[in-house]
Amino acid sequence: MSKRGGSSAIWFAVPAKVLLQRFAFLFLVLAAFGIMLLSKAETIVVEKVSTVVVDVFAPIMDVLSRPAAAVNDAVKTVRGLANLREENIRLTHENERLLGWQEAARRLASQNQALQSLLDFKPGPNSQSIATRVIADSGGAFVRSVVVSAGNRDGVRKGQAAVSGAGLAGRVATAGYRSARILLITDINSRVPVLIESSRDRAILSGDNSAMPRLTFLPANASIKAGDRVVTSGHGGVFPPGLQVGQIVITGDGIMRVKPNVSFDQLEFVRLIDFAAVSPVVPQEEIAVPPKKAAAR
Amino acid sequence: MTPTLSHRLDAVARKVVPAALGVFFVLISAIPFYLPGFGPVAPNFVLMAVFFWAVHRIDLFTSITVFFIGLLLDILVGTPPGINAAVLVLVRTVAASQGKVFRGKSFLVLWWGFGLVALASGLVIWALTAIYHLTFISPLPIIFQMTMTVAAFPFLAWIFARTHQKLFQHV
Missing domain, CATH: 2.40.10.340 (Rod shape-determining protein MreC, domain 1)
Incomplete structure (x- = not known):
């Protein structure tokens, strides 16, 4: 009797497990589509959950992204060193040009201020x-x-x-x-x-x-x-x-x-x-x- | 360490390490690398990991783990939530069902199989994204991304195999 009971339990348990696995697959794919639809229709809920998740992982990503950033900075430094002379010449020229612009900007700023006071202009915040x-x-x-x-x-x-x-x-x-x-x-x-x-x-x-x-x-x-x-x-x-x-x-x-x-x-x-x-x-x-x-x- | 304790630790590792690895690959996919033009075509590391372990050790990555890894990828990368979750669960199931075809064969067979899976995944991701935004989207970026993914697969598969040997051989 007990033997029969045991085998029937196995008979039941094995397909149940298989069924559960099949069901899990179907259920998860449907759930994924459900989330997609939900994020399209009810943006606020999904947005809030996503924001919390990103918040949780932000400190880890912050740490993980630093080596790449450091490498990037190092590459930039090396590149900068290689082009030091050219860069210096370019910047000297640019500086000359910008000094001219600065002069123009100062003139325009004072002119702008004068005109604004004439018009009683309310500046933006x-x-x-x-x-x-x-x-x-x-x-x-x-x-x-x-x-x-x-x-x-x-x-x-x-x-x-x-x-x-x-x-x-x-x-x-x-x-x-x-x-x-x-x-x-x-x-x-x-x-x-x-x-x-x-x-x-x-x-x-x-x-x-x-x-x-x-x-x-x-x-x-x-x-x-x-x-x-x-x-x-x-x-x-x-x-x-x-x-x-x-x-x-x-x-x-x-x-x-x-x-x-x-x-x-x-x-x-x-x-x-x-x-x-x-x-x-x-x-x-x-x-x-x-x-x-x-x-x- | 008593055998029971080490067994128990093994059991915990068996449950936690694959999920942690999955999360690690998601984070690697999300962080910036500052390489010109790399961001949009960066290989899909998570797809490689899920495929590799679904073929070799399906028990390490359950459907639910894969689902949540996909969802996390969607959220951190900013894709419409659910797309990668659906694709990864599908890839896991397909790869697991074809596991016998790949196991014990030469690496080229596995690579070829991964190529097909990447092609299909790219197609599904592209179609779902277009439907989600209700507009036509150029498929070029995903073609580039999947080409990069397939090209990077041997390298990553080697790392996965080493990790597998070190961590899970006796699990």
């Missing part, structure tokens, strides 16, 4: 910036985003513009407590209102995952040529106006593209500009909290 380190970039073929090691505790808010020396890099897509994800201007989801500096034509810079985002919604009569500089227009209130973005390139198929000033391969530090504090698109509760500190992290 002063923006604050947070310097931070890139701790993760996307190893994905279809994403262009980076994670930085500053979050809510440092005053980072969703929507802030991320700039790197030469120009606009992206904007804060999600901000956690100690980390934030920056959506780069090259990402397929990125749309930035821009202005052609010389002609003042407005357009939208639409990322398409390629190295050079497209210019869309250009007026039909826009007079644009390759090499024209593109800056943020400030429309929509997300980005401060006048940030350098890049230069216009007309590709073989006649599509207007912008070659960004920022070298995304070498993005090690970014500055987040707290301009959204005056933006009408940011909910009041988000701007009620003053940033605790704006130190580089």
Whole structure:
């Protein structure tokens, strides 16, 4: 009797295990699709969970990314040493040129101030910036985003513009407590209102995952040529106006593209500009909290 | 150390180390390397690890571990959550079911099999991403990425095999 009972238990247990394994596979694939749908429909929940997960792993990625950064710095130093003489000549020339520009800027600044006082001009709010380190970039073929090691505790808010020396890099897509994800201007989801500096034509810079985002919604009569500089227009209130973005390139198929000033391969530090504090698109509760500190992290 | 304790430690290692290795490869995939043009075409280390262990030691990487490793990859890299989770669970199942074909054969057979799996995964990732964004996406980046992945496989497989020998031979 007991023998029979035992064998029937085995008879039951073995297919149950197999069934469970089969079921686990099906269940997990369905769960993955469920999460995909959920993130499309109910973005807030998935975004919150993702933010917490990135926050948890941020300190580890911070440590892991340092050797690569150190190697990169060392390579740069060696390269710099090799080109010391040439670089010195180049910089001397550039310095001469820049001194001329400085003179022009001083003159224009005083003129601007005089004109502003004449017009009783209300200046825009002063923006604050947070310097931070890139701790993760996307190893994905279809994403262009980076994670930085500053979050809510440092005053980072969703929507802030991320700039790197030469120009606009992206904007804060999600901000956690100690980390934030920056959506780069090259990402397929990125749309930035821009202005052609010389002609003042407005357009939208639409990322398409390629190295050079497209210019869309250009007026039909826009007079644009390759090499024209593109800056943020400030429309929509997300980005401060006048940030350098890049230069216009007309590709073989006649599509207007912008070659960004920022070298995304070498993005090690970014500055987040707290301009959204005056933006009408940011909910009041988000701007009620003053940033605790704006130190580089 | 008493045999029971060492056995118990072995059992813990058996459960924890593969998952930790998976997480390590996810982190390696996420951190920046500052190489020109490398980011978008960086080889998919996690895919290699999951394939390798699904063929050789399916018991070390359970479906649930693979699922969460994929999900973590999605979240840290910023891909739509669920895509890598689905693909990795599929790859694990396919590789495990074909394990007999690869085990004990020459490395070239394994490499060829991985090539097919990488091709299929690339296709699925591309299709799912396009459907997710409801737009056409150029498949070029994933073609480059998967080519890099297949090219890097022998090197990584050698490291995996060494790790396997050192850590799991007696587990």
